Amino acid sequence: MDTLALVVTVAVALLFTYTNGFHDSANAIATSVSTRALTPRAALAMAAVMNLAGAFLGSGVAKTVSEGLIETPSGGTGMGILFAALLGAIAWNLVTWYYGLPSSSSHALFGGLVGAALAGGTAVHWDGVVDKIIVPMFLSPVVGLIVGYLVMLLIMWLFRRANPHKAKRGFRIAQTVSAAGMALGHGLQDAQKTMGVVVMALVIAGHATYNDPIPVWVKLVSAMMLSLGTYAGGWRIMRTLGRKIIELDPPQGFAAEATGASIMFGTAYLFKAPISTTHVITSAIMGVGATKRVNAVRWGVAKNIVLGWFITMPAAALVAALAFGLVKLTVL
Template sequence: METFSLVVTIGVALFFTYTNGFHDSANAIATSVSTRALTPRVALAMAAVMNLAGAFLGTGIAHTVSEGLIETPHGQTGMAILFAGLVGAIVWNLITWYYGLPSSSSHALFGGLVGAAMAGGTGVIWSGVVEKIILPMFLSPIVGLVVGYLVMLAILWIFRKANPHKAKRGFRIAQTVSAAGMALGHGLQDAQKTMGVVVLALTIADVQEEGDGIPLWVKFACAAMLSLGTYAGGWRIMRTLGRKIIELDPPQGFAAETTAASILYTTAYIFKAPISTTHIITSAIMGVGATKRVNAVRWGVAKNIVTGWFITMPAAALVAALVYAVVHVAFG
């Protein structure tokens, strides 16, 4: 029974990674597709390859997820908590994907884990949740907005005397690099989150000791599923990011992607904080767009997106708590 529950939990974790991929593929490529720097299929193929590569570039975030958020009770209770947390995240991902709302898969996962842990009577490491999840959730969009605005101002000043048509053509080419950088950062951040959950499942099942590191097969499986999900493409969310917030041109797309990618690498390597790629690219787009004029950004759309950010964790936590209650009654 324990082996079966471990296999099922890992399978659900990998399916979550797949939904993360198609839900968040827009983060990496929406700007380059909307400016016609890349065709959708070429952009998705590039993003899938870079997601795969990015997943192998670090392990700090995976350790934060596996050791710094919830206690790890062994046996069926612990496995049920992980299962319920993952289901809560998957359900919220599918709901927000259906409505084309670029919410955070990362915060859906964290909310699901915390909600399931509380329902299961397991300790939540609140200091880790606040330091590694809540604070970055509030700070990273502000940083993305401000840095995106400043980067775009710098580009406008540097190229103020350039021929507009030549500049746009050059930035359209440059976007292939910035989009690849963004996809690499997405792989670095998001694949590791699921690696952390799978390692947590292995620890709970006593397959490996806590702190033993991430097995190679776990890295490859999570990276591959994220990459496959990315290639499947989340077209509904892509339209929201690429067109509904603001009509982007190539220089703006380059500025937004460069800003977001830089923040993803900084937080992953220096702070080891699992931040949301969705929050970063969306806020960077808003900051870049505001340089044109403040009302160029469709703030009504932006308000709906930000509202979705704030309800993601509690909504996923509620679903996870309900799933845990069902599992506990059925198999407890």
């Protein structure tokens, strides 16, 4: 039974990664597709490959997820808590995907972990939740907005005398690099989140300790499922990011992607903080768009996106808590 519970929980963790891939694939490629720098299929293929590569670039985020948010539960109840947390995250991913809302898969997972832990009587490391989740949740969009605005201003100044048509062609080519950077950062951030959950499952089952290095097979299957999900595409969310917030041109798309990629790499390596790729790229698009004029950004759409950010963690926590109650009644 313990082995079966471990297998099922790991399988659900990989399913979450798959939904993360098709839910968040738009983050890396929506701007490149909307500016016609890349065709949708070429963009998805590139993002899938770079997601796979990014998963092997570090493990700091995985350590934060597996050890820094909740006390590691034990036994069958512990596995039930982890299972319920993943169900909460998957459910929220599917709801927001259906409505085309670019909410955060990361915060759905964190909310699921906290909600299931509270329902199961497991301690929550509130200092870790605040320092690694809540503060970055508020800070990273602000940084994305400001940096995106400044990067776009710099580009406008540097190319103020350039031929507009030639500049756009050049930035359309440059977007293949910036989009690849976004996808690499997405793999670095989001594949590690699943690695952290799988490692926690292995620790609960007694097959690993936190002192052990992350097994290669965990890195590989997490990265592969993220890549498969990415290639499946997230067309609803892609439309929201690429078109509904603001109509982007290639220089703006490059500025937004370069901003997002830089922030993701910086937070992963400097702070080991599992930030939301969705928050960063969306706020960067808003910052870049505001350089046209403030009312060029469709702030009504932006308001709905921000509202989704705030309700993601509590909504996923509630679903996870209910899922744990169901698991406790039927299995434990």
